[in-house]
Amino acid sequence: MTLTPTGRLFGTDRGTDLVITREFRAPVEDVWASLTEPDRTARWYGRWDGHAAPGRSVRLQMAFEDGQPWSELRIDACEPPRRLALSSQDEAGSWRWEVQLTPQGERTELRFVQHLDTVEGLGEIGPGWEYYLDRLLAAHHGTTMPSFDDYYPAMKTYFDQLSLSPR
Template identity: 60%
Template sequence: MIRTPTGKLVKTADGTDLVLTRTFRAPIDDVWASVTESERTARWYGPWKGDAGQGKTIQVQMVYEDSPEWMDLTIDACEPPSRLAVSTVDDMGTWRMELILAENGGTTELKLVQHLDKAEIVGDVGPGWEYYLDMLVAARNDEKLPSFDEYYPAQKEYFLGQLDG
């Protein structure tokens, strides 16, 4: 099964953002816990360890990657239960991301924003974030986790096609 991509590239004053959204029939505090508590992030992304807090660095393990090594992740902003901004550096460069949550009538919208230093990487990272957000949905619903093959390379052209838009 090939998944339908939803992410959008958005031009900003500082460059380009990749924005992906998922909606949950759950209170904001419950969704916040799914993206911030290690035992819950382990179900869809990977665990983390360390002393969490704004301005601090924790270690995260992306267990669904080819080489699930622990990596440093800096918490740039933490405003429970509505905003978490993090950053990390790896071989591909600097990754700056935000999770923005908003609740309306018992439904919570989660928006993942990656501030792209190089927009041309969107063909590779866009499908990855679609995959991880769908992993979050599946984990929260106690459903079978999707396979990355359902996202990449099938979604690559969708994201690259937004570069010219």
């Protein structure tokens, strides 16, 4: 199957943002639950445990990565049901991302933003986020889960060649 990548890069005062959007046929509160309730995140990304609150950290097991690794996620901001900002640190570096939800009638637009320190490795990062956001859509709507093989390496060149979009 051939999928079209949707990621875009935007320059900011602090660096570069990778932005990927998706649209859900659901109210914003339902999409928020898919992002924040442990039993629902387990369906598309991984399960987490801990006391979730701004300034606190939770443990997340990435269920669909080799070895199902655990990582610690810091909750930098939580503004239900509109915005969730997270950060983590691992052997690949620091990760800062957020999800912004905008209600549009009976639909909700999800705007995923990864705040990048560098665009190095974007050919690996971008396809992964496209894959996980499509997993989120599939889990939310009860449809067939996508295969990572449809995303990588098929989308690598797109993300490697991505340049800044005008605001």
